Amino acid sequence: MGRCLGVKVCVFLCCALNLMCSTAERLYFTQNDSLTWDNARNHCKTCFKDLVTVLPTDAYVIALHVTSDAWIGLRKYVYSPSNSTDNSTSNRGMPWSRWANGDPLAFQNWYPGWPVFKSPLPKIDCCSCSCTCPTATTPLTTSFSSTFTTTSLPNTNFSNVSQNWMDINVTDQNVTSYAELINSITQNMTRTTSSQSTTPATTLPLEAACVRTPMAIPDLPNPNKDYIEDSCVAMLSTGAWVEKNCTDLLPFVCYEDRFDGNVNVTNVTASAALLTWLPGPNGTSEYRLEVTPINGSQTKKVTLDLSYKLEGLTAGSGYMVKVFAIKCERDINNPQEANFYTIPNKVDHLNVPMQQDTSVMLSWNKPEGNTDFYRVEYNDNYIDTKTTSEVVTGLTPGTLYNFTVISGVNDTSKWSEPSTIQVFTKPGKVSNLIVSDNTDTSLTLKWGPPVGGVTGYRVLVLEKNITLNNTVVKETSFRVEGLLPGTEITFNVTAQANSSLEGETVTTSSYTTPSPVSNLTLNTTDSTLTASWNSPTGTGLTFKVNLQLEGEPVNETIVQVNSVEFIKLKTAANYTVKVYAISGNFQSPPVNSSKFTLPSPPTNAMVSYWNQKEIQIEWTPPVNIATATYLININSSFWGQRWSTKVTNQTSYKFSNLNSGTNYQFEVITLAGELKSKAATVTQYTVQNKIQISLSMMCSSEILLYCSNSTTSKQIYEKLNSTFTEMLGGVFWKLDNLTSENAAT
Incomplete structure (x- = not known):
């Protein structure tokens, strides 16, 4: 909230939501009992965490639970004693500064007109006017009383009598309320009237007497009738806040941090397990333990400890455990949970009733207790089965196998001790x-x-x-x-x-074959390749030349000379040439060499999509290219960032996690091994996430009216624009022109 403290300049301070401290997940509980604010808070602190603290992200959720005015955890002077008789606020700190739980007040949602601040008392000038004085033939010597009847006096002409005024100007610094103000005025007027009534009358020159009567006190509205010195805050059903007397009886909303924990299951055997869990929040009185065997009945136990040993369990069986923390005779939000299995028993009588060169049959007896399946392990392989026998196939002859059978449970978390047997198979032929x-x-x-x-x-x-x-x-x-x-x-x-x-x-x-050729040399352009070599010793030799692209044959020719040229090849392609020397029906081992054709640059680089955080660029690949590998460079001169990436057989690429409103430069280069083509370039701004920043400037000058000169305003704008252009080159920004009023300020 901003407040103007002058004529020209207003300063506003804003707090962005993303700067607020993160909090744990909270649960909210509406309490329909009507209590005072102090009693409501005591109840929340006893059975929950505290009266609710409203955050921007939770305000809507809390408002959905409020159907009428309800206390929230905000008080004007939350740390002042509620029963204090000291009217001073010097020891109370800043009002509306912290929630009841001590968190700083970083969010407000007052209903219009709230909170009510104390207004200064008005200055009231009271006066009395003279009454009509009757004529008298003899001097009046009787004293006036404060009450009289005007008809008892004879008619008198008061045209020459001057009026006497009584001014009442209340300046008493001890007057702190409207009621005290009126009381002060009344007492002042009473003293004036009394002094008049006890003063002996004097003889008037016109043989007339005059009495004063007080002027009626003006009926002024009390400016602080809604002001509460130490108020508490209630939330309306709309979600807005108002002040109320802390002694009012209202429903209220408590909050509690979500309690997350888990049950730790250790020392698991075939018949027992040790359960341990985390302590509940402060105020937890006891814990209720629920144990549910799978396909069984539920058992409940209550304990004050943080551990419990389960005994008499069935081997190979699954159990579900829930531990509820109990506070104020209620379960605290979600329970701590765990699922576990007991260890199954070991199988026995493992044997091999049948064995072949490529398969082995195994059998065994079911163990005591429960088991969901059996696993047969061998040579880093395994087979799962629900029966007590299994034929293992696909074995290798002549191999010694170690077979292990274990019983397991459904989630594979528990296994029995192994039963092992060795089996040897026959050898085969290559x-x-x-x-x-x-x-x-x-x-x-x-x-x-x-x-x-x-x-x-x-x-x-x-x-x-x-x-x-x-x-x-x-x-x-x-x-x-x-x-x-x-x-x-x-x-x-x-x-x-x-x-x-x-x-x-x-x-x-x-x-055996003839000797191979030597000194195989390759020369390339962007579409041709020329191979040349030296012939081995011998006569009548011919040569078979094989051209491959990425391991696939492209061309094969037989020549009698020591060179050959391949044309109309793909650009930026890695070609391999193999040359064989042939003598009769035999050919030599190949001599091979690889080389890239020269790369051509991509074309038509353009930006196809962009937003605040992403830019996608596209391009057209070079004509007649095989496997297209591109090097993409991105650069931001403003942020001083530059990075690269490589893509293969793509004609587009999306960059993410960019800064909004930033100008990025892109280069797309075709790669051919270590060779690089010329770059295709494109630039693009990300979508701006505009934030308006107000700059307030005050001009002071010894020259009269110099600051209101429009020329001065223009010079300031041009100077600011020049400075921002130099500082913010490479990101989006815009400086609105100064108005004449702004120029004056």
Whole structure:
């Protein structure tokens, strides 16, 4: 609330809602009993937290619960004793400064005309006028009384008699109320009348006597009839506030912070569990414990402690626990809750009634108590079942398996002790035996693992039935070195299990190849690629050149020269060239190299969407581009911020968490490996979140009327506009022109 304390300048202080302190979630309780404010607060502090404190975010909710005038936790002097007889306010602090619970008053919602402030007493000038004086033949010597009848006096002409006035100006600083003011005036007039009535009459020159009669006291309204020295606040059903006498009997609204807690369940066994919970709010008298077995009946227990041991539970069973804090014979908002299961018992008689090379059948007996399902675990795998037997399939021959069976509950929070058994399967033979990576002196042998477990592979290398190598390896590949170019080689591979048990042998053969080319070089433009190389030693060689894009073949050609050119390629694409030397039916191992075509810049960069916090930009990709990778830069010169992001195969991108009313610059660049295209740029302001700030300036000058000069106002505006332009470049702002009245102030 702002208040003008002068003619020219008014200062207003505003408090934004987002600057208010956050509070815990509160619950509100309307009490229909009519009590005084003090008694209402005592009741709230005893059975709840306190009288309600109204916050901007909760005002609407509280008003919905109020159907008539009701006390809230605000008092003019909340810390002053309610029974104090001291009328001074020097020891009471600032009025309307804090709520009853001590929180500062940061929000007000007074009904128009409230609160009522004490008005200054009016200055009243009272006077008496002279009455009509009758004529007399002899001097009057009798004294006047304060009461008389005018008809008892003879007619007298008072045209030459001067009037006497009595002025009553109340300046007594001890007069603090309207009633005391009127009383002071009355006493003053009574003293005046009495002094007149006891003064002996004097002989008038015109043989006439005059008496004074008091003027009637003016009927003035009491300006402080609604003023309450130490008032309390009530909320109307509309949500607005008014002042009332704290002794009035009204309903009231209490509040309580939401009490959140949980029951901690520990030391869980098959038949027992220890429950502990958090203490309730101050004033909690006891706790009620509700235990509900799943598919069972409910049991209730009352305790003064913060723990309880449950015993006699059923193994593998679920239980729901609720703990209610009791205060003033009521449950405090929400209970503390927990769900838990007891530990199921272990299965027994685990055995293997059937076993094969790829499957095993397991069986067991149901344990005592309850269990919801069983889990069979093996080699980091598991199978859940509700029966007491399970066939495990998809196993590998020649592999030793450790099978574990445990019983569990529905939420998988509790498991029994494990029952374990070991099973071994048969070895198998390798699959997909191939020869690859042929060179003029070496090649690589690869195969797939057999169906089942394996501990190693025996590899036998033969050249025309002559053993060149006999090695046991653990990997599924083997590189053979020291061979002659163009030689046929035979390979035998046998899987082994348990380091001694072998499966069926698999055989294949292949040839060595010519030597590879050397010095493969690639040159690119934005749409072409030229490959060149050196030929290996030999005669009659041809070359197979394979062009790939992201691992996919694009073109393949066979040439007799040492170079080839590929045209009409995609821009900013990473091409791989593989070159093989061919001699007869054999080809050398490939020599490969990769290179990007030059990137072309994106076009038509534009902003397609923006608001206060987001800007989305779009662009058109370069023509004939493969995998489009873009580098997007965003920059705010005002905030000194700059960051980048990369996107692939997108033509739009949305930036979030931006500042409102800020000018952002964007750059979109096509990437091709380490190569960058020229940038497509665009700028955009985010939507302004306008906040009006009033600037009040007072001009003082020794030159008469200088401050009211319109030229001075214009100069001030131009100076402010220039200063803000320099300071606020890059964000939205607007300076309204000064009016002539503003210029004068």
